[in-house]
Amino acid sequence: MAIEMPAVARHPNRQPFRGVLTLVDAPSTRPPAGARGHRVLLSRAAAERALASLLGMGLDYTPSLDGHDARRKVGIITSAEIVRSPVAGLQSPASGQWVIEISGYLFARDFPELMRELRGNGHGLGMSYEIADAHVADVRASIWVLTDVTFTGAAILRREKAAYSETWIQLDASTEYQVPSTKKTAQGSSLEPRAKSQKLGAKNQ
Secondary structure (H helix, E strand, C coil): CECCCCCCCCCCCCEEEEEEEEECCCECCCCCCCCCCCEEEECHHHHHHHHHHHCCCEEECCCCCCCCCCCCEEEEEEEEEEEEECCCCCCCHHHCEEEEEEEEEECCCCCHHHHHHHHHHHHHEEEEEEEEEEEECCCCCCEEEEEEEEEEEEEEEEHHHCCCCCCEEEECHHHECCCCCCEECCCCCEECCCCECCCCCCCCC
16 A cells, blocks of 8 residues: 655655565564563564554654664655565565565655665665554563554664564665765855666665
């Protein structure tokens, strides 16, 4: 499902992105914040019910890319779907892991340092969801199974800091916004380069 956004050619502050937000029906690599040291598993049923709550939510980050900062919004999620993604050792996507794949826009002009990080070290970045009203099947279990959630946003962070290390994020290679070089004209005004077609980092799984 998706929110339809009107096309705006060469918009300097709207950089498309896509990536895997989380695995579904699979335990997390490490405990997320707020889980009291428990690894978690988002059930397929819970993911399907909560999918619509992702649309229109913000994507945030911390300058050190090591956690969440809900007040530092760097983008917006406009599409979310549950799909199969290939995993190591499996050749066919049909045999892969169910994941939530999202896409949307980053505020490229407002956060040039993040754009540089995504271009230079995109393979090392992942994502992590933010939720509210979470229901756990059995709080005494070693792995908490989430049976109901509401998504309130997501964060970009280093993959080794994410609850699921298999998550990834990449920019849309066909519409990359180049960080302004702030060159000056003879009249003193700034010249800002337009979008270029350039591949930005490979998809990580």
